[in-house]
Amino acid sequence: xxxxxxxxxxxxxxxxxxxxxxxxxxxxxxxxxxxxxxxxxxxxxxxxxxxxxxxxxxxxxxxxxxxxxxxxxxxxxxxxxxxxxxxxxxxxxxxxxxxxxxxxxxxxxxxxxxxxxxxxxxxxxxxxxxxxx
Amino acid sequence: xxxxxxxxxxxxxxxxxxxxxxxxxxxxxxxxxxxxxxxxxxxxxxxxxxxxxxxxxxxxxxxxxxxxxxxxxxxxxxxxxxxxxxx
Amino acid sequence: xxxxxxxxxxxxxxxxxxxxxxxxxxxxxxxxxxxxxxxxxxxxxxxxxxxxxxxxxxxxxxxxxxxxxxxxxxxxxxxxxxxxxxxxxxxxxxxxxxxxxxxxxxxxxxxxxxxxxxxxxxxxxxxxxxxxxxxxxxxxxxxxxxxxxxxxxxxxxxxxxxxxxxxxxxxxxxxxxxxxxxxxxxxxxxxxxxxxxxxxxxxxxxxxxxxxxxxxxxxxxx
Numbered sequence: 001x002x003x004x005x006x007x008x009x010x011x012x013x014x015x016x017x018x019x020x021x022x023x024x025x026x027x028x029x030x031x032x033x034x035x036x037x038x039x040x041x042x043x044x045x046x047x048x049x050x051x052x053x054x055x056x057x058x059x060x061x062x063x064x065x066x067x068x069x070x071x072x073x074x075x076x077x078x079x080x081x082x083x084x085x086x087x088x089x090x091x092x093x094x095x096x097x098x099x100x101x102x103x104x105x106x107x108x109x110x111x112x113x114x115x116x117x118x119x120x121x122x123x124x125x126x127x128x129x130x131x132x133x
Numbered sequence: 134x135x136x137x138x139x140x141x142x143x144x145x146x147x148x149x150x151x152x153x154x155x156x157x158x159x160x161x162x163x164x165x166x167x168x169x170x171x172x173x174x175x176x177x178x179x180x181x182x183x184x185x186x187x188x189x190x191x192x193x194x195x196x197x198x199x200x201x202x203x204x205x206x207x208x209x210x211x212x213x214x215x216x217x218x219x220x
Numbered sequence: 221x222x223x224x225x226x227x228x229x230x231x232x233x234x235x236x237x238x239x240x241x242x243x244x245x246x247x248x249x250x251x252x253x254x255x256x257x258x259x260x261x262x263x264x265x266x267x268x269x270x271x272x273x274x275x276x277x278x279x280x281x282x283x284x285x286x287x288x289x290x291x292x293x294x295x296x297x298x299x300x301x302x303x304x305x306x307x308x309x310x311x312x313x314x315x316x317x318x319x320x321x322x323x324x325x326x327x328x329x330x331x332x333x334x335x336x337x338x339x340x341x342x343x344x345x346x347x348x349x350x351x352x353x354x355x356x357x358x359x360x361x362x363x364x365x366x367x368x369x370x371x372x373x374x375x376x377x378x379x380x381x382x383x384x385x386x387x388x389x390x391x392x393x394x395x396x397x398x399x400x401x402x403x404x405x406x407x408x409x410x411x412x413x414x415x416x417x418x419x420x421x422x423x424x425x426x427x428x429x430x431x432x433x434x435x436x437x438x439x440x441x442x
Binding site for chain 1: 222224225227228229230231232234237239245248249251252254255256258259262263342346348349351352354361363365369370371383384385386387388389392393395396397399400402403404406408412413415416417418419420422423424426427428429430431434438439
């Protein structure tokens with residue numbers, strides 16, 4: 001239900017349009033980038049307030065730098081520029097009627113699965129906590 | 134730069150068994166750690182699993198393999214169950 | 221045509237949703253983790269029901285379970301090593317006394333809830349619905365197999381399937397990258413960066429940087 005609002009917002013901001021996303025990444029249009037910056041700024045200001053008024057200290061998992069952070073981020077960035085979508089966007093695109101998003105979604109699941117297999121086989125590092133936040 | 138690699142969430146007050154002093158990088162966020170602390174039996178587990186040999190902790194090992202860690206998984210690899218047997 | 225929101229409205233919306241997510245669900249907003257959970261279910265099977273069973277345990281039951289587990293793990297050795305002068309483990313007496321005196325504080329410790337596949341599906345489905353609603357209200361809902369975007373078409377739609385292939389490969393990079401970095405734009409980008417988490421800062425810089433570089437390369441190719 002909350003996802004509906006998120007999906008709606010992402011669509012209206014323009015993240016679900018490949019062209020708009022491309023314009024953001026080539027700095028042709030700074031609108032969406034600014035929206036992101038504003039969002040982050042507002043949250044940065046909001047979290048300490050949230051913490052202060054929480055009855056118990058919130059248990060937010062740490063996100064330290066681990067061995068997968070940099071390369072994972074780079075891979076994700078390339079993929080995002082190519083597909084125009086991050087995981088949430090692919091779903092929003094589907095809702096808008098972009099059937100081609102099915103390919104993106106299939107890719108995301110396959111990529112996630114493949115990485116899981118590779119990591120289990122060849123890598124040993126943790127992402128910072130043993131519980132999903 | 135080293136401070137970037139340490140967990141530093143100021144929201145957490147420093148408890149008597151300070152997890153930041155432990156070698157295991159998960160100690161601060163580990164739910165089982167908190168559960169054991171609340172039950173008052175933390176020290177015995179902590180000595181064996183959260184110090185320098187944290188690689189022996191089943192929770193950390195599963196997490197390092199990229200597998201989902203059951204919330205009731207004990208560091209020994211056993212699953213926490215009802216004392217009188219499963220219900 | 222969807223008229224895209226101005227930057228300040230977009231920013232407000234993103235922050236608002238993230239905060240509401242925290243208040244309502246008690247977790248940081250993150251989407252790639254849902255995909256990871258689904259893939260985990262697929263690869264590693266359903267989680268052991270004992271976690272779910274303990275969810276509804278009373279405080280006393282949970283305490284008893286933890287005590288029993290501690291005894292099972294250390295109890296036997298405690299007897300064997302009672303003569304070991306260098307044993308650092310507290311005696312059975314010491315273990316039980318503080319436990320009896322310190323009942324579990326209600327909010328201090330509880331078993332985190334394992335979300336079911338259905339819950340993940342509902343959340344992901346609601347994102348689809350959000351997109352549907354947006355297009356519907358803008359009157360631009362149309363089911364098209366062609367990937368949208370004129371720039372995209374110019375770049376990739378050379379053959380009927382080349383566009384689809386690019387989306388598939390791009391999606392695979394997104395899937396692998398978000399799992400490897402343990403987060404996506406909402407988890408790392410919005411929530412992690414605003415909490416000044418080092419991993420999120422690095423990941424966000426990395427993915428924005430890589431995306432910008434790739435976009436320029438693509439533009440150079442066109």
